[in-house]
Amino acid sequence: MSEQFRTCPDTGLKFHKPAENLMKANAVAAVVFLLVGGIYGLLVGLTRWPAVHLLPADAFYLTLTAHGINVLIFWMIFFEIAVLYFASSVLLGCRLAVPKVAWAGFALMLIGALMNNYIVATGTSSVMMTSYAPMEAHPLFYLSLILFAVGALLGCMVFFATLVVAKQEKTYEGSVSLVTFGAITAAIIAVFTIVSGAIILVPTLLWSLGFIAEIDALAYRLIWWAFGHSSQQINVAAHISIWYAIAAICFGAKPMSEKVSRMAFLMYILFLQLASAHHLLVDPGVSSEFKMFNTSYAMYLAVMASMVHGLTVPGSIESAQRAKGFNSGLFEWLRRAPWGNPTFSGMFISLIGFGFLGGISGVVMGAEQINILMHNTVYVPGHFHATVVIGSTLAFMALTYWLVPILFRRELVFKKVAAWQPYIFGLGMSGVALFLMGAGTLGVPRRHWDITFSLTGGVVHEFPAAANTMLALNGLSVILAVLGGALFCVIIVLSILFGRKLGDEKQEPALIATPPDDAAYEGIGRGSISVPGTFVMAMVFFVAFALYYFINWKYLAETWGIS
């Protein structure tokens, strides 16, 4: 049995070889679909730029469909399955349960992803990711998503089975680690997501084949969003687990309070999926009570959970840094952080971007009254490029830089370029998020090929000139972000293929930080506050939150003048 395991010389982690191969396969597939989706994203951005307006209408909708599905579904879920196997088999030091089932799941996901790319590329399924019925796609479009979802569900089942194996074989004592607990949260949200997808996609497939006469448009939207929005909440739970992991990897940090962090994850398990109702805020047929309860994530309990994570992750880093002696002033701990290490810088940019750009805009969009200012405008993709791309994708990229030498035993190539990559990608994607949100505030609709409505046969609407500027700046930001994304893909692919083989050689500097002694935590911080820098950052966040919330109510007040 022991020949089935190898021990990483850098981290001491035990890798079960079948799990290791599955992690590699899922991670490589993820990066390939990120590359494909990123290329489609460049074409979308250049078409939205009015002065360039690259693609004709048909090609734009095809491209938008392919971009959304490749990056929001395939890149994310493949990577998350790799994370689930890492958080179970590797972090709990046990064998992966039923690897054959895991391979069957991977095969279904791969077949589904390839089939979907093929059928979308034929131009028969340009229905965008949401594929709202009664807009009809080719039956293979729905079948491909069902196959992919079934494969992902098998991956989740293998994850839960591996937790049972670890418990039965007593490979750990007490509770699982916080990172594994976060992965459990992600897997639970994934199960709800996939079941919801099956509930709506199976009848839609039958409808596209002519076996069912009609699909109710409102019921479709309600159930589809339990799949479409919740799939992004899997990402949130996964990337927050990765934040905790990277805090431990780079600083030897321990959570400020395991109990509080676990309760925050429990709030996610119970309520994070409810935000799907954001998308129904202007639908008739569902009540305001339903909308307000659900879009507030159950009276803001899951929002509070995000703020807990946003506070405790930098707080744990600050504690560890102060315990190591970087205890002067408010921000010495942050100044002395390893900003040239893409694992840390990627994670920290992810944290700031997710909180300030994605979190605040998400809560604003979730308030029924002010949502009307930006509902179905490009503000929405602006928001989710902050959450899913800066938040999740950048966190996944950051972890990948650490995983290449650990998992593939290859040295990273182009280390200096890798050190810059999170900044290039983070800056570009922050521009995309901000400028799309700006254009959306000015009313520019999402999912629209041309803001001059040139092919609509007489519809005339002139947006403020600033909207054109915003979309041009968005185009420039897209180019920068795609450059950052391409650098990531090139560095990772070349490292895996041609990076120097590491074998049993131990890396310098160490790939995992030594935790400070418990005694070193005594007396850190200022006065009674052990993490004053994080406290100040949290206050800045709350002020920004309150100001932006107020500004949107002011905008709303100006929408209809009182005469």
Add this chain to the structure above:
Amino acid sequence: MDEEETPPLMQRILDNPFILLFLGVAAPAVLYLIWGIMEIISVPVAN
């Protein structure tokens, strides 16, 4: 001694992934899916 052997209820819930799985599927199923579908079904059909 008993207190050491039996973890608190909340910890036992958090340590059981299958209870969490049930809660994590049941809560949004009731609060979002079932509540929402019931409201849509209750919309009168146009004549």
